[in-house]
Amino acid sequence: MDIRQQLLAAFEVEHREHIDAIRAALAGGADGRPPDWNDIFRRAHSLKGAARAVDLPPVEAVAHRLETLFERIVAADTALDREATRATHLALDRIEAYVADLKTTAAPEMPGDALAALDGRLRPGPLAPAAPQPVEAASAPSEAAPESKPEPPEANPAQSSGAEPAVDSTLALLRVPADAVEALTRATHELTSTLGGEGQVADGLARITRNAGELRRRAEASRERGPLAALARLLRGQGNAEAETALAAVRTELRALEASLAVFARETSDLTRRQAGAASAVESASARVRVQAERLALVPAESVFGGFARFLRETAREQDREVEVSVRGLDLPVDRAMLQTLKDPVLHALRNALSHGAEAPEARRRAGKPAALAITFEVAVRGGRLLIGVSDDGRGPNLAAIEATARARGLLAQGEAADPETLLDLVFAPGFSTASSVDTLSGRGFGLSVVADAVRSLRGSVRLEAREPWGTSLTMSLPLSASRRSVLLVEAGGATFGLPGAGVERLLRLDRAGLGRAMGRAVARIEGAGGAELNLPVIPLAELTGLPVREAATDATHLTALMLRSAGQRFLLAVDRLLDVRTLLVLPAPPIGADGKLFSGTVIQPGDVPALVLDPEGVAARVGETRSSAGTAGASEPPGDAGGTMPKARRSTILVVDDSITTRTLEKGILEAAGYRVVVCVDGQDALDRLRADIETVDLVVADVEMPRLDGFGLLKALRAQDAFARLPVILMTSRGDAEDVARGLDLGADAYLTKQKFDQRQLLDTIGQLL
Template sequence: MTDIRQLLLAAFEVEHRDHLDAIRKALDSKAQLDLREIFRRAHSLKGAARAVDLPAIEALAHTLEEVFSRQMDAGGTFDKPTLATIRETLDAIEALAANGGEPEPVAAEPAEPVRGVELLRVDAEELSELSEAAHQVSTSLADQDRALATLRRLQTEMLRLERLWGEVRPQTQGGRESLRARDFDHGLKELSRELRAIGQSQARAVWSAGQAAQRVREQAERIAMTPADTVLGTLPGTIRQLARETGVEVEVEVEGLETKAERRVLQALKDPLSHLLRNALSHGAEPRAKRRKAGKPEALGIAFSIAARGGRLEVRVTDDGPGPDLARIEAAAVARGLIPPRGPDAPPASDDEVLALAFEAGVSSAADVDQLSGRGMGLSVVAEAVRALGGSARLAPARPFGAQVVLSVPLTTSRRALVQLEVDGALYALPSDASLRLLRLSATELETVEGHPVARIESQGQSVVAPVVPLIALLSHVPSAVPVHHGAVHVALLARGDRRLAVAVDAMTDVAPAVVEAVALAGVDPALIFGAAVLSDETPVVVLNPDALMDRWLRDHRRLANAGLGLAEQDDAEAKAARTVLVVDDSITTRTLEKSILEAQGYRVILAVDGLDALNTLRSGEAVIDLVVADIEMPRMDGFALLQAIKADAALATLPVILMTSRSDPEDVRRGLDLGAEAYITKQKFDQRELLATIGRVL
C-alpha cells in the first residue's frame, strides 16, 4: 500500500504549483488585480502546506496572506518593492517545495523520488470539453437514427410500389410497352436492392457508432466522477491538526466520503469547505466550563457529511458551538454599508435576512483575526464558489445548539437535464433534479387556504397540501392569478426537506440536457437564477434556482409556512409523534428530564438552550412547532422576553406557550399570563403528570 504521506506530498506537488501559477499570472496580468482571489490562493496554499506538515511553506504562505489582506484594506496596487518581495516569496515557496519543505537537501545523496504514486492534473475545462464532445456525438447519432428511420420508410414505400407494379405490369405486355416495362422492372428491383443495402449498412454503422459513443461517454463520466474521499479526504485530518496546535479539544465526525461526484465539482468545493471547517473550529470553540454548563460534551463537535440526493450533492458542516451571533453579523453588515443602521423604533431584521448577510464579503462575527480565521472572507468565498457551480449555500442555527452550513450543488457541471417552461410569453428552465413531479392538475382540484391557492398532491408516498404559486409572481414580486389553460394548471413540484412548493406555469414544453453557464442577466434578479443555457435549437433560456424560489416564498409567506402549509403529512399512526414540543431551558438536567418524559409519551422534542436559541429555531421555518415549554430564568433572552417575541410576531402569535420557573411569585404568574402564556408551572411542585396533563389540555 502506498504510504499516505507520499500520496499527500504528490497531491501537494500538483496543488501548490496551481496556486503559485495563479498568483503569478494575476500579478503579471495587465487587467485589474483581483486581490480577493490571490488572497484566497495564499490562504488555501497555507492550509495545504499545513495538511502535509510543511511549516516553512505554511509560514511563507501566511506572510503572503498578511500582505494581500493589508492591501485589500488599503486599496490600490502594490508598489515595486512590495511586488518584488512577493515574487521572491513565491520563488522561496517553490524552492522549499522542491526540497521537500527544507531550505537545503537533508542528505548528501539525491532524495528518493516518490514511487508508486503518479498524479496528473487534468484541466477541468478540457475534461468538460471531452464530456461535451461525447454528448455531441450522442446528439449526432440521434440525427442518424432519424435518417435511418427515413430510410426504413423509403423501404416500406418501395415495397408498396413493387406490389403496385406487380398489379400494373400484366397490362403492359407486348411490343415496345413490354420492353419499357422490363427496363422499369429491372430498375425498380435494382433500386430496391440498393435501398436495402444502404439501410442495412446505415443500421450497422449507427449501431457501431452508438456503442463507441456509449463507451466514450462512460469513460468520460468515469474520469469526471470520483469518490469525494480522493479530493476532500484530507480536510478532516487538517482540522484535527489545527485543533491540536491551537489547543482546542475537538471530535470530528465524517460521513459520506464514498459519495461520487464530478471531480471538477469536488475540486471547486475543496477550498470553500476548508474555510467552513476552519470557521467551525474558530467560531465554535468555547471554554470547557461554558460547554459543561450548557450540557455539551467538553470536546467541540464538528460534523462533516456528504450525500447525493436527486442528482445533487449536499454537503453539511455542523458544529455544536455557540451558534451564529446574529447581533455581530448585523453590526458587521452595517459597518460594511450593506444595510443601514436600524433606528430605535424599527423592527429587527428576520433571522434569515441576517444569516444571509454572513455570506457577504467582509462580514464576520469573529472577534479576533488569527491564522484560523479567513478575515471575514470565508463565507463570501463559499458563496461565490457555490454560485459558480449553480448551487446554493445556507447558514442556520443547528439543533440543539451550534451552527450549520448546508451547500447544495449539482453532481456534475458538464450538462444538466432542464425542464423547459413557458411563463408569460418567455422561456425559462428548471434543473430536472429539483422537481419531484411535473403535474397537470384540473383547475377544479385547487382549493384555498386563507385566500391562497393550494392543491393536495401525493409526493413520495406522502400527502401534502402544497401552495400553488404562479412562477411569474415569484419572479416579479407582483401578485398574479394562477394560470389556467383549457381547465388545467401546469405545475412543477419543488422540494426541500419536508417542504413542498407547486410552481405554476403556462406550459412545460420539454426536458433536455444543456450546459448551464453562470452569467449576469439584465432585468432578472440574480438571486433567483443559476445562469443561462443554449438549447439544441440555439434558443437561449434562463435557468432558475429552485432553492431561491423556495426561499422567496418562505420569506413572503412565513406565517403560512409556519402554520404547516407545504409540509408533508403523516398518517394517523404517526399523528401523535408529529406533535412537536420545543423545550427551552438553560439547565441540561431539566432539559433531559422533560425530553425523556415527553418522548416516552410519543411527542417529538426539540431542545433550545435559551430564549434566543428558541426564537432562531421558531423563525427558521424548518419544522412546525406545536407547543413551547420554556423556563423563565435564562441567559441572553429569558422566558418572558421569548413569550413577548412570540406573541409580537404575526407568524408565531397563535403558538401556545407554557412557562416553567422555580419561583412561585404571584406577580410572575400574573405577568406570564398577561403576556399570553397558556399555562404556568412551578418547578417546586413539578409533577410529570401535571406537565403531561397541561400539555394535553393545551394541545
C-alpha cells in the same frame, strides 16, 4: 502497475477503513458509554499487520504502539485519558499523512512526535518499534522489548505458497489530468450530438426506398393499364406491324426498368436496415463511453476534502486547542470542477469554526460541554442540491460584536434595528471581522467572504445560523452540476422545459369542464392516498415563466397537468403537452436574472437544442408567491381538504438508521422522492448521539434491528427511556420476521414493525403517513 503498487493501493483503502473505524469508536465513547476496545485493538493489530505486509516500517511502528496502548486498555478495563486520546489522534493523523505522501514520495519521513506521545503514555519502559518484517521473509528480531502477546503477521496464502498475491484488478489506479477528463466529457457530448444526424440519414434512406417502390409500381401500371396499353390496342386495330414491334420493344425496356427498380428498392431497404442496426450499435457504444467519461468527472468528495479533518486537528494542536472532528458524506460523488472551486471556501469555513468556536476549557466546563470543541463537517445531497455543512458546539455568534462592527463600517445606519438573520448575513461582507487581533486562523475578515463569493459563483447560497443550545452552523447549498438525471420534457407557451423525474408525483389528464374556481384560480379535485380528496390549484407553467398561456393548446376539452410536491406544497402544473422522458446530462443553468430561482440547470436535446430544467423547489416558491398575491391564503381553503393546497411549510424530517449503505440509499431515495427530508445514521449509537445533540428536529425514525454497537431494539429502548423521545414515532425494519422479534419490538414501544422480505415502498410510505 507492479505488484507493490497494487499492494499499496489496497493498503490505502484498508488503512482508511481501520482509521475511520477507530475514530468513530472513540467519538462514540465521548458521552460516557465506553467504546468497543476489543474491536479497536483488533483494528490496530490489523493495521500493523497490513503495514508489515507492504513493508512500511514507520507505519508499523506507530500501529504497534497503538495496539499496545489499546491492549492495556482492554486488560485494565479502563478508558483513554485526555492525553492518551490526543496521542491516539496524532498517531492516526501521522499515519494518514504518511500514506498520502506515498503517492508523491517513495520514502516519506514519519515525524517522531506521534511515537514520542504514545511512548509517553506507555511508560514505564517505553516500547521500541516492532521488528519490521518484509513481505517475503522475516528480518532478524530487533532489540525491542517483546510484545505481551506476540502473534505472527497475517500471511497472504498466495505469498506463502510462492505465488504472487491475488489483487483485485479494480484497484489499479491511473492518474489522469482533470482537463483531460473534461475534454473527454465534452468530446463524448459532441459525439452524441453528431450521432443525432444519423436519424436524418435513416429517414433519407427510407424515403429513397419508398420512392423506388413507387416508381416500379408506376412503370408496371403504365405498361399494363396506362396510355401505353391504350396505344397498343389502337395500333393492333390498325394492323401496323412495324408500330407493334416498336411498342413491344418499349414494353421490354419497361420490364427491364421495373426489374432494376425492384433491385434498387431491395438494396436500399437492406441498406436502411443495416444502417439502422449500425446506428443503434454506435449509439449504444457512445452512450457507454459517455457514462464512463462522466463517471470520471464525478469523484468522491474525499478526493478533495479528505485531508481537511487532519489539517484541522493539526492546526488545533499548534494552537494548543482540543478539537473533535466528525466527518460525514465524503463518499458522495461530486463534480470534480465543483469540488476544486469549493476547496478553499470549505477550508476557510472549517478554520473559521475552529477560530470563532474555541473557548477556554473552564468556560466549556461551566456550560456543561465536553473539554474538546466538537466540529462536524458534512457533505450531503438533498432535494437535488449539494449541501455542505460546518457546525460546532462553540460559543456561537456574538451578535453584539457583529452589530457594533457593522455600524462602525457603515453597513448599518445608527439607530437602524437589525434582526439576527440580517446581522449574520453581514459577516459575509469582504473584510468583515469581529476579531480583536490577527492570528494564523482569523482576524482579516476575508474567510467568510471567500466562502460567499465561491458559492455564489456556482449559483448557490450560504447561510450562517446560531445552533441550539450553543454553537454555530454554516450551510452551503449548491445546484448539482454535470449529473445525468431522468428528465421529463414538456412544452408550455411554445417553449420546451425539463423537470427532474423525481419531482413529478403523477401525470394527469383533467377534464376542463370539471375544474372549479377558488380565489380567481382554477382548482382540481384529485383523489389522494387512502382515497382522500385533495383540492389542488392548477398553475399554468407558461404563466410562471412569463410566456403566453394557451388555453386549448392541444385539446379543447382536457388539460395536461403534472402533480408536483416540493417544499411542503402539492400543486398541479398545467402544460401544453408532454414530449418525452430522457436521461440527460444536466449542466448549470445560465444566468437569467430574477427568474434564475426557477431553474436548476440546462439540458441539450438532439440537434443541439437547449432546454431549461425547472427546479421543483423554485417552482413551489413561485407558486406560493402567485397564490399569496391572488389572496389564496391557507385559511381560506375549502373545508375538508385532506391534504390541503398548502400543507405545513416545514417538511417532516425522517431519520433512517441502517448499517447497510445500500439499504440506507434505497430508503433515503424513496422517502425524499415522497417529499420528506431525510438524514441517515450508520447504527443505533450514531442515531442516539445525533438525536441527543439536537442537530435538527426529527419527526420519525426508521431503524434496522441488526446493527453493530447498538441495535434497533437497544436504540428503541434508549429512546423510550428519555422524556424527549418517549413519543417519537419509531418504525423497525428487519429481515427477522419471527413472531418473538415482532412482539419484542412492539413491547419496547415500536410504532410499527416491517420485514424486509415483504418490503414494499407503498407500505412504508403509508405507514409513515399514518404515524405523521
